[in-house]
Amino acid sequence: xxxxxxxxxxxxxxxxxxxxxxxxxxxxxxxxxxxxxxxxxxxxxxxxxxxxxxxxxxxxxxxxxxxxxxxxxxxxxxxxxxxxxxxxxxxxxxxxxxxxxxxxxxxxxxxxxxxxxxxxxxxxxxxxxxxxxxxxxxxxxxxxxxxxxxxxxxxxxxxxxxxxxxxxxxxxxxxxxxxxxxxxxxxxxxxxxxxxxxxxxxxxxxxxxxxxxxxxxxxxxxxxxxxxxxxxxxxxxxxxxxxxxxxxxxxxxxxxxxxxxxxxxxxxxxxxxxxxxxxxxxxxxxxxxxxxxxxxxxxxxxxxxxxxxxxxxxxxxxxxxxxxxxxxxxxxxxxxxxxxxxxxxxxxxxxxxxxxxxxxxxxxxxxxxxxxxxxxxx
Numbered sequence: 237x238x239x240x241x242x243x244x245x246x247x248x249x250x251x252x253x254x255x256x257x258x259x260x261x262x263x264x265x266x267x268x269x270x271x272x273x274x275x276x277x278x279x280x281x282x283x284x285x286x287x288x289x290x291x292x293x294x295x296x297x298x299x300x301x302x303x304x305x306x307x308x309x310x311x312x313x314x315x316x317x318x319x320x321x322x323x324x325x326x327x328x329x330x331x332x333x334x335x336x337x338x339x340x341x342x343x344x345x346x347x348x349x350x351x352x353x354x355x356x357x358x359x360x361x362x363x364x365x366x367x368x369x370x371x372x373x374x375x376x377x378x379x380x381x382x383x384x385x386x387x388x389x390x391x392x393x394x395x396x397x398x399x400x401x402x403x404x405x406x407x408x409x410x411x412x413x414x415x416x417x418x419x420x421x422x423x424x425x426x427x428x429x430x431x432x433x434x435x436x437x438x439x440x441x442x443x444x445x446x447x448x449x450x451x452x453x454x455x456x457x458x459x460x461x462x463x464x465x466x467x468x469x470x471x472x473x474x475x476x477x478x479x480x481x482x483x484x485x486x487x488x489x490x491x492x493x494x495x496x497x498x499x500x501x502x503x504x505x506x507x508x509x510x511x512x513x514x515x516x517x518x519x520x521x522x523x524x525x526x527x528x529x530x531x532x533x534x535x536x537x538x539x540x541x542x543x544x545x546x547x548x549x550x551x552x553x554x555x556x557x558x559x560x561x562x563x564x565x566x567x568x569x570x571x572x573x574x575x576x577x578x579x580x581x582x583x584x585x586x587x588x589x590x591x592x593x594x595x596x597x598x599x600x601x602x603x604x605x606x607x608x609x610x611x612x613x614x
Contacts, residue, residue, distance in 0.1 A: 388521030
């Protein structure tokens with residue numbers, strides 16, 4: 237039986253989302269920038285979607301800018317902060333998504349000072365290190381930190397960090413790709429200036445996401461050639477994907493209490509079974525600590541011999557089990573995960589680590605089959 241435990245890479249679309257996308261594709265094919273009725277109908281769908289998303293996050297519609305996904309949003313916001321807002325120093329960590337890290341590499345070559353907060357063996361940074369970095373000099377600063385780490389599931393206290401940044405006059409960006417649709421986010425309490433999200437992480441379509449840009453931010457156009465998205469991102473909007481995204485986010489928050497409880501139960505069950513039947517396993521980061529990690533993800537270093545470790549994911553795939561060695565964005569790369577390199581103990585680095593991420597579509601008997609398959613392989 238096919239078993240999908242890679243929801244942090246991408247998630248299956250809900251039936252209602254597919255229906256909403258198909259309806260738009262069939263009935264609303266006008267260009268949203270056209271003035272005739274076909275165009276106005278498409279434009280109305282986009283603006284209604286913007287209102288739905290903003291209301292779910294307690295933001296203003298004008299603060300939601302549609303993009304192609306999290307990677308574009310991360311790139312757009314970091315580079316625009318430097319080019320438009322005179323940011324001279326960016327503070328981050330080395331366990332961020334590559335969309336952040338590679339953007340920082342680029343900006344460093346443009347004479348932007350990049351400060352990486354040290355992380356401990358669990359992938360955590362200390363608040364006093366952040367405060368010290370913010371107080372180091374008088375340069376204009378931007379802090380960029382993931383809300384939920386995509387590989388090990390560590391979750392930061394974004395509301396508290398936003399207050400630290402606010403008190404020191406620094407801007408704050410968060411890659412919330414793994415948390416939007418999975419946790420309640422109130423942007424009147426969490427005082428981030430910029431936020432990135434992607435629809436396919438909360439059972440929406442691929443190729444669409446959004447940036448939250450707090451009003452009066454001062455950002456200039458990132459893509460030129462049209463007046464779409466408040467003039468910040470030119471290009472004809474992907475109407476069906478935007479509608480699908482808003483439907484997916486609406487359903488995610490409508491079902492959040494029930495589904496998060498169910499998924500947390502799956503994660504707890506997986507942890508208990510791993511501890512019972514694979515006791516020499518090691519949980520990476522804080523993924524086994526409920527109060528410090530996302531409820532839908534575990535990353536496990538497994539007791540597999542050096543001779544067999546390269547065959548483990550192949551064996552799981554043969555059994556129909558989908559999971560990830562690191563983030564899916566790195567698939568095809570032979571390099572070790574930059575996140576796991578920092579958090580896996582040295583004595584365990586010769587063993588394989590796998591990420592299992594769950595959704596409401598998963599069941600406990602799938603976890604039983606996973607454990608049985610790994611035990612047989614070992």
